[in-house]
Amino acid sequence: MKSLAELAEIRERMKSKVVLREGGNEIRVVVGMATCGIAAGARPVLNAFVEGVNRESLTDKVTVTQTGCIGICQYEPVVEVFQAGKEKVTYVEMTAEKAEKVLQEHIKGGRVVEEYTITHAKKA
Amino acid sequence: MIRAQVLCCGGTGCSSSGSAKIQAAFQSEIEKQGLTEEVKVVQTGCFGLCALGPVVIIYPDGTFYSKIKPENVPEIVSEHLLKGRPVERLVYKEGAEVKADENGEIHVSLSDTTFYKSQQRIALRNCGVINPESIDEYIAMDGYRALGKALTEMTPDQVIETVLASGLRGRGGAGFPTGMKWKFASGNRGNVQKYVCCNADEGDPGAFMDRSVLEGDPHAVVEAMAIAGYAIGADQGYVYVRAEYPIAVKRLQIAIDQAKEYGLLGKNIFGTGFNFDLGIRLGAGAFVCGEETALMTSIEGKRGEPRPRPPFPAIKGLFESPTILNNVETYANIPQIILKGAEWFSSIGTEKSKGTKVFALGGKIKNTGLVEVPMGTTLRHIIEEIGGGIPNGKKFKAAQTGGPSGGCIPASLIDTQIDYDNLLAIGSMMGSGGLIVMDEDNCMVDIARFFLDFTVDESCGKCTPCRVGTRRLLEILDKIISGNGEMEDLDRLEELSNYIKSASLCGLGQTAPNPVLSTLRYFRDEYIAHIVDKKCPAGVCKKLIRYEIDPEKCIGCGMCAKNCPASTIVRTDYTAPGHKLASMKIEQANCVKCGACMNNCKFHAITKG
Numbered sequence: 001m002k003s004l005a006e007l008a009e010i011r012e013r014m015k016s017k018v019v020l021r022e023g024g025n026e027i028r029v030v031v032g033m034a035t036c037g038i039a040a041g042a043r044p045v046l047n048a049f050v051e052g053v054n055r056e057s058l059t060d061k062v063t064v065t066q067t068g069c070i071g072i073c074q075y076e077p078v079v080e081v082f083q084a085g086k087e088k089v090t091y092v093e094m095t096a097e098k099a100e101k102v103l104q105e106h107i108k109g110g111r112v113v114e115e116y117t118i119t120h121a122k123k124a
Numbered sequence: 125m126i127r128a129q130v131l132c133c134g135g136t137g138c139s140s141s142g143s144a145k146i147q148a149a150f151q152s153e154i155e156k157q158g159l160t161e162e163v164k165v166v167q168t169g170c171f172g173l174c175a176l177g178p179v180v181i182i183y184p185d186g187t188f189y190s191k192i193k194p195e196n197v198p199e200i201v202s203e204h205l206l207k208g209r210p211v212e213r214l215v216y217k218e219g220a221e222v223k224a225d226e227n228g229e230i231h232v233s234l235s236d237t238t239f240y241k242s243q244q245r246i247a248l249r250n251c252g253v254i255n256p257e258s259i260d261e262y263i264a265m266d267g268y269r270a271l272g273k274a275l276t277e278m279t280p281d282q283v284i285e286t287v288l289a290s291g292l293r294g295r296g297g298a299g300f301p302t303g304m305k306w307k308f309a310s311g312n313r314g315n316v317q318k319y320v321c322c323n324a325d326e327g328d329p330g331a332f333m334d335r336s337v338l339e340g341d342p343h344a345v346v347e348a349m350a351i352a353g354y355a356i357g358a359d360q361g362y363v364y365v366r367a368e369y370p371i372a373v374k375r376l377q378i379a380i381d382q383a384k385e386y387g388l389l390g391k392n393i394f395g396t397g398f399n400f401d402l403g404i405r406l407g408a409g410a411f412v413c414g415e416e417t418a419l420m421t422s423i424e425g426k427r428g429e430p431r432p433r434p435p436f437p438a439i440k441g442l443f444e445s446p447t448i449l450n451n452v453e454t455y456a457n458i459p460q461i462i463l464k465g466a467e468w469f470s471s472i473g474t475e476k477s478k479g480t481k482v483f484a485l486g487g488k489i490k491n492t493g494l495v496e497v498p499m500g501t502t503l504r505h506i507i508e509e510i511g512g513g514i515p516n517g518k519k520f521k522a523a524q525t526g527g528p529s530g531g532c533i534p535a536s537l538i539d540t541q542i543d544y545d546n547l548l549a550i551g552s553m554m555g556s557g558g559l560i561v562m563d564e565d566n567c568m569v570d571i572a573r574f575f576l577d578f579t580v581d582e583s584c585g586k587c588t589p590c591r592v593g594t595r596r597l598l599e600i601l602d603k604i605i606s607g608n609g610e611m612e613d614l615d616r617l618e619e620l621s622n623y624i625k626s627a628s629l630c631g632l633g634q635t636a637p638n639p640v641l642s643t644l645r646y647f648r649d650e651y652i653a654h655i656v657d658k659k660c661p662a663g664v665c666k667k668l669i670r671y672e673i674d675p676e677k678c679i680g681c682g683m684c685a686k687n688c689p690a691s692t693i694v695r696t697d698y699t700a701p702g703h704k705l706a707s708m709k710i711e712q713a714n715c716v717k718c719g720a721c722m723n724n725c726k727f728h729a730i731t732k733g
Binding site for chain 2: 030
């Protein structure tokens with residue numbers, strides 16, 4: 001080890017690999033992964049979120065997990081975003097591309113992508 | 125991209141309950157279900173709940189699975205890791221407030237359970253969290269940052285001042301201030317050869333905190349020893365570890381090799397010109413080698429025997445050079461103290477005992493395992509809350525701390541706040557942290573005899589008070605438990621104990637009578653019952669118990685006779701009113717007091733007295 005900078009570099013590189021074990025993040029992205037969700041294509045959605053969160057170095061703020069059937073199978077894949085002090089946002093009929101947009105606009109930007117939400121889908 | 129991690133405990137406790145198979149099962153099942161890109165299996169050190177092994181924890185949710193069998197693995201992978209539904213019946217949730225989440229699903233995190241809630245983990249902070257065989261994971265958890273800080277921002281004296289100000293005391297048992305030890309050895313830096321040693325010769329029956337740290341977070345010890353080397357001006361360290369700890373030895377060696385490869389051990393660390401190297405020396409399991417002078421003699425390659433102090437090791441230690449020796453758990457606290465400061469550390473604990481202490485819970489307690497609590501936590505809290513209480517509805521009788529050097533704390537003192545000074549005041553000692561819980565079925569004379577038997581075996585024989593004195597003590601105890609004791613024996617025990625304490629050469633002998641003295645102090649009535657009534661109230665001492673069959677209750681089924689290994693149960697010619705067969709009777713002369721007859725009698729016709 002030549003320098004402290006080198007140590008810091010390893011620490012930063014490895015941080016994302018262990019940060020999962022710390023928990024308690026402010027934003028929770030939950031992907032419905034019951035049989036219905038998986039059949040409708042929830043796995044690429046889940047993976048898109050996991051990859052996006054890592055790519056954007058948001059691992060210390062955002063936790064991505066899965067959940068079971070929420071009961072609205074016709075709208076799967078369903079993704080819910082929980083944030084302390086804010087209302088839950090439910091996104092429906094998600095795809096990997098839509099996931100990217102939610103990540104950029106909602107998770108990073110703080111603006112809910114209205115057109116993908118369940119309220120929007122029900123109105124349509 | 126990895127989205128979930130399966131942490132499998134690879135500590136000694138879980139290894140013996142089959143964790144290797146579980147880990148392999150997860151690996152193959154995850155492959156089978158096509159999740160290798162998303163889920164990673166990591167082997168870690170001890171989580172602490174050894175009674176429930178093998179244990180597995182799944183992140184990011186922190187779900188804690190206990191007593192996993194290989195056949196449970198496919199279900200966990202498909203339900204939890206794929207579909208996100210924890211397999212609730214396998215989740216450990218003792219004491220946790222069970223809350224359903226937004227979707228009505230139940231998630232219980234390990235940190236919510238009673239066992240973990242009131243623990244504060246400093247020495248064990250990485251145990252069960254990181255892969256102990258990966259230096260990168262240790263670095264990710266701020267590893268080696270303390271060493272970097274010490275070498276580049278602090279002078280050696282500042283390091284010592286910080287350790288002094290933190291109030292850290294030796295976790296090996298005696299509780300000597302660590303900073304003071306370092307200060308004594310710090311003179312004449314750079315001009316004389318000095319050594320830094322680590323005592324990992326954990327020998328107390330029932331204690332396994334040092335093993336768990338070495339197995340779960342070996343780099344913490346490596347880093348701390350390098351910091352100690354910088355502080356006192358030593359360039360060589362040795363870890364003296366028992367050969368009976370194969371997993372700990374292996375992981376420590378891996379850690380040392382990795383640290384060398386990264387240049388965190390060796391020459392010119394962090395480009396500061398500081399050199400430090402570390403080696404492992406294996407002990408062969410002699411209890412006396414946990415004593416500092418004997419340990420150093422053993423590292424030198426000689427027979428492990430203590431020598432008189434002074435001179436203390438800080439002046440003349442290993443190879444006659446100034447040496448510091450600290451325990452594994454003590455070292456595990458050092459990097460955190462350097463990083464977070466003395467004030468942070470000294471804000472935890474009691475006035476004279478700072479920080480936390482790791483205890484190995486054992487004996488008659490539900491959650492046998494490893495816990496770390498702030499100093500000053502009451503014994504009641506550790507036993508009843510964290511430990512889950514005494515199993516089978518039995519009553520708490522006493523707790524033994526400090527192993528063969530410690531003493532028994534009776535139920536009346538269960539609200540004692542545990543720290544170094546309080547334990548000494550009630551006739552026990554902190555010791556390395558073994559905490560053995562006893563219930564009403566334990567005989568205190570027998571317990572004292574058990575520990576004494578151990579010290580008699582382990583006495584190195586160099587000094588007479590210990591070699592001869594402990595044996596005489598044991599003989600008196602044997603006399604009492606076989607029903608031949610006299611009241612004068614109690615005075616003899618006390619007198620001899622005090623001679624051994626004051627005249628023995630090293631800590632082994634000086635503390636060996638403690639189990640006798642403390643049981644005499646708190647459980648004198650039990651000794652008297654053995655001597656005067658010739659009875660063992662707990663029904664343990666074989667020569668003083670007697671099994672009897674009540675002829676009125678005995679239906680004559682003969683199950684007792686069938687199970688008697690000594691064939692000493694015969695049929696009488698008495699048939700109780702209402703029974704068809706003649707009752708049975710124990711011929712006392714050949715009875716081996718095993719209790720098999722009583723355990724096999726469905727009619728409660730046999731009594732022990």
